[in-house]
Amino acid sequence: MIEVRKIAVLGAGIMGSGIAQVAAQAGYEVAMRDMEHRFVEKGFDSIKESLGKMQKGGKITQEQINEALSLIKGTVDFGEAVSDADLVIEAIPENLDMKKQIFKGLDETCSEHTILATNTSSLSITAIASATKRSEKVIGMHFSNPVPVMMGVELIRGRDTSDETLEVAKGVVRRIGKEHFLALDFPGFAGNRLLPLFINEAFYVVWQGIATPEDVDKMCKLMLRHPMGPFELADFTGLDTILSVLEYLHKEVDEKYRPCPLLKQLVGAGHYGRKTGRGVFKYS
């Protein structure tokens, strides 16, 4: 079985930066690649903020922060990031064509032994793997946001994913201190069959004038004991990501996933949530 020493993370956004952080904290050498330097810098800012919070809470020392940061190399160079990686975890936007294009490039650039994982929320692992000539080495590793805090990772085998690839992925999940669970390669897997439906329904409640976003969030926290309301969570996740997932599930699974017009309107206006400073709510 291959030994993973270096992990390349593609995308330094909400998920990519979190995955790079936990991988470095587990002692892996990490390359974090995005399209432009400013996105890589933004990724580092998120990592530093997250590590800073952990330090304030007494969970890690300054020495551990320095060590983790020293293991992460930010880059915009695709070849430099992935050519000597043992595992690549892709965390670019939720778009099948983009992901297939990236996986084709990975297949051509990575070493023969390299395992290629995708953090997709909903898309077919088998379809993504079809862009490569190593479908047995392609797997879904679906982390949850915020990655440093959430303990579960959903592992999804594509049609051809080998036992060895699954075992390597399980080993990485273990080493970063999380737990895996398995789901079939079906649109949305297990977790994202449920959550987008709930968030979409919350948008319909507001769209129909039944309650305000503030009151829906308050109700879910006070009456359902949710740690975050659906709108707080939607802004945290990214409304663009939620819309992409809903559109895919609507097309592939059932009419019940039809995205609410209010959600489409906000995404159309560029209000993606916290990452753009405005979503359902405004952020300073």
Ligand SMILES: NC(=O)c1ccc[n+]([C@@H]2O[C@H](COP(=O)([O-])OP(=O)(O)OC[C@H]3O[C@@H](n4cnc5c(N)ncnc54)[C@H](O)[C@@H]3O)[C@@H](O)[C@H]2O)c1
């Ligand atoms: N946000 C969540 O809560 C969440 C949870 C689980 C899974 N996911 C999935 O993770 C993936 C990433 O989501 P996110 O929320 O981090 O998105 P994001 O918009 O925060 O980040 C995506 C990043 O990818 C970069 N990018 C685009 N093309 C690239 C390329 N070719 N190479 C390298 N970087 C590239 C973008 O510049 C951006 O910085 C999506 O597939 C999403 O469905 C998201």
